[in-house]
Amino acid sequence: MNKQAYLPTQFDSPLRTPFLGLAMCIALSGCASEALKRAPSAPDRPWKPEAQDTAATIGKPELAPGFSVPVVPEAAVLPSAPVINNKQAYGLPQLIDIAQRENPETRLAWNRAKQAALAVGTVEATFLPQLSANVISGWQKNHTPLPLLPGNRSLDTEFHGVVPALALEWLIFDFGQRKALAEGAKHASFAANVLFNGTHQRIIHEVTNAYYLYAGASAKTGIAGQALKNANQIASAVEARRKAGLATVLETSQANQQVAQAKLRQVTAQGDQQIAYQALLAAVGLPATTKIKITNPPGNPLPNANSTLTDEAIQMAISRRPDVLASYAAMKASQEGIVAAEAEFMPKVYLGAVAARNRTNFDVRGLPSLSQTTGSSSVILGVTIPIFDGGLRSSRLQDAKTVADSASHVFRQSQQAAMREIIAASNMLRTALSSHQAASGLVSTAKTTYDGALEAYRQGLGTLTAVTMADTALLDAQQARLDARTASQTAAANLAFVTGNMTAARESWVD
Incomplete structure (x- = not known):
């Protein structure tokens, strides 16, 4: 088959253009389907x-x-960790200071507060006129055949110009819509600000709670070590009696079992201490590999059980809770949303002004060019009245009322939740203090019983069973007192947090 050269004609270009566009569309659609290969096959x-x-x-x-x-x-x-002095022992205030500087939540809350503040400025800017500068430039060239003239003459013309203009737009009156939006933005900014402080209060509380739990776990490790010493003392006493021919093989086995149990208890306590240490690092915002020395909380004696909070104290605590204040501000902002939605049914008055200067050039081949400069200005005062929008404004108004009703219920719910938390925290603190007082008396009597039982066994007047039971009772009493002390410290901190009093770092919240 012979191939002939194809010479394009004057009809080819108009026909090829649609086919070329169709081919490009098909190619692009193929590229879109090819992107599915990036997803899993099944x-x-x-x-x-x-x-x-x-x-x-x-x-x-x-x-x-x-x-x-x-x-x-x-x-x-990972980001660079804060500098920790390995030779310094950090107390609770120092740990809280690190957490407030390093915890990402403080940055997030700060950014939200700044965004809410900028939203106020954005709404307030709508009260001012909007001024814009515009420049319009254009060029047009025309070729007009003149077939009636001899020689197939034609007329070529060019037209180009520049129009600089200043435009002013100003919404003068809108029946309080922008004011309502501005008030709602201010309430939202207030909520963001109190939540920012509330974030710091929560961080203080989390670090405080983790600090006391770690201190309690460390103290339990010390108690477990003392229990191991007591078990070794009992085993030594049994060994001495065995050498004297007074102890049996069963007593020796029981003493060794007591030592083994004490060692297991010590290993468990050390593991709990490590877990509490990692929880403290997480609360502070330090990497899990950080090595830091932690001081023990002060060993001040705990007070007796506190009295019940009065109604006035509960109301004062609710009035300064960040979450309650934020929900109250959200309720007020939602009420302003109703006012803004109602203003949509009212007309709006606006002002417009334009000042422009026009410079044009008109060129005709063979003739001198023409240039013209003109100026114009205009002021427009208008009123727009909404008549029909298919129920869109009514739907927005009903939605604003629904949002306001929900915000009101959320506020009431936050009040009730805050009251329950305050009363529960007060009861928890009172119970913990009472438990600590009772456990302290129990430790004193258990210590006396253990010392007497051990001495009696050494003198051959007691049994190993009595010594073992006294040792176990003493260990249980010491752990109960320690748990009660830790519970009292954390309960006091929790009461300060739920009443809105935990606004700065303190070594202890038990008064």
């Missing part, structure tokens, strides 16, 4: 990254089989 098949997805794994081990993901070293780059 719901039960693992996703395999493409070359550009695995660029970060160059030089790294191959992707493991199964549902593994590529290695992205940048994702493991």
Whole structure:
């Protein structure tokens, strides 16, 4: 088959243009469907990254089989940790100071507060006129054939010009819609600000609670160590009696069992201490690998059980709770939303003004060019009245009323929740203090019983069973007192938090 050269004609270009556009559309649609290859091939098949997805794994081990993901070293780059003096022992106020500076939640709350403040400025800016500068430039060239003239003459003309203008837009009156929006934004800013302070209060509370729990776990480790010493003392006494021919093999076995149980208790206490240490690091916002010395809380004697809070004290506590104040501000902002929605039914008065200067040039081939400069200005005062919008404004008004009703119920709910938390925290503190007082008396009597039982056994007047029971009772009493002290410290801190009093770092909240 002979191939002939194809010479395009004057009809080819108009016909090829639509086909070219159609071909491009088909190619682009094919590219869109090709993107599905980036997704997993089936719901039960693992996703395999493409070359550009695995660029970060160059030089790294191959992707493991199964549902593994590529290695992205940048994702493991941690921010620099705060400088910790390994020779310094940090107390509760110092730990709280680190947490307030390093915890990301304080930055997030700060950004939300700044955004809410900027929203107020954005709404207030709508009260001012809007001035804009505009420049319009254009060029037009026309070729007009003149077939009636001899020689197939034509007329070429050019028209170009520049129009600079200043435009003024000003909404003068809107029946209080912008004012309502501005008031709602101010309430939202107030809520963001109190929640910012509330975030710091919560961080203080979390660090305080973790600090006391860690102190309690450390003290339990000390008690477990003392219990191991007591078990060794009992085992030594049994060994001495065995050498004298007064102790039996069963007593020796029981004494060794007591030592083994004490060692297990010590290992468990040390594990709980490490868990509490990691919880404290997390509350402060320090990396889990941080090595930091922690001071013990002051060993001041705890007071007796506190009295019940009065109604006036509860109301005062509710009035300064950040969450209650934020919900109250949200309720007030939602009420302003109703006013703004109602203003949509009213007309709006606006003012407009334009000042422009026009410079044009008109050129005709063979003739001198024409240039003209003109200026114009205008002022417009208008009124727009909404008549029909298919129920859109009514729907927005009903939605605003629903939001306001929900915000009101949320506020009442936050009041009731705050009251329950305050009363529960007060009862918890009173119970913890009473438990500590009772446990202190129990430790005193248990210590006397243990010392007497051990001495009696050494003198051959008591039994090993009595010594073992006295030792176990003493250990239980000491742990109960320690738990009650830790509970009292955390309950006091919790009461200060739920009443809105935890506004700064303190060593102890038990008064």
